[in-house]
Amino acid sequence: MIAHGLAGPRWVVLDDLAARRCAVAHGVAVIGSLGVVLRSKHRGLLDEAKPWVTKLIEAEMFMDARLLELALEPVGE
Numbered sequence: 708m709i710a711h712g713l714a715g716p717r718w719v720v721l722d723d724l725a726a727r728r729c730a731v732a733h734g735v736a737v738i739g740s741l742g743v744v745l746r747s748k749h750r751g752l753l754d755e756a757k758p759w760v761t762k763l764i765e766a767e768m769f770m771d772a773r774l775l776e777l778a779l780e781p782v783g784e
Contacts, residue, residue, distance in 0.1 A: 709735055722768065740768065741778055748782045757784045 709726065712719040712735035721727045722739045730737045738746070740763055748756035757779060764770055 709733065712736065741770065741774075745778060745782055748784075755784065756782050 709719060709721075709730045711717070712730060713733060716736075718736045718738050719730055720740060720743060721730060721737050727737050727739075741760065744753070744756050744759045744763070747753045747759075753759060760770070760775060760779070
């Protein structure tokens with residue numbers, strides 16, 4: 708994924724902290740899965756973000772409850 712981002716001006720989706728740090732160190736724009744869901748909601752591509760975030764959590768993605776609360780607040784959930 709990082710190599711893909713190095714090939715041109717594009718975002719890469721990374722949730723692993725070490726991978727994110729590596730990508731940023733190489734000047735690659737990074738967004739996480741939560742960011743993708745929130746942007747989709749903000750742009751009107753999703754009616755609700757929370758069900759998608761719940762699916763990520765069910766798939767064993769770690770997400771701090773406070774972070775989740777703070778993330779969903781700006782999209783009205």
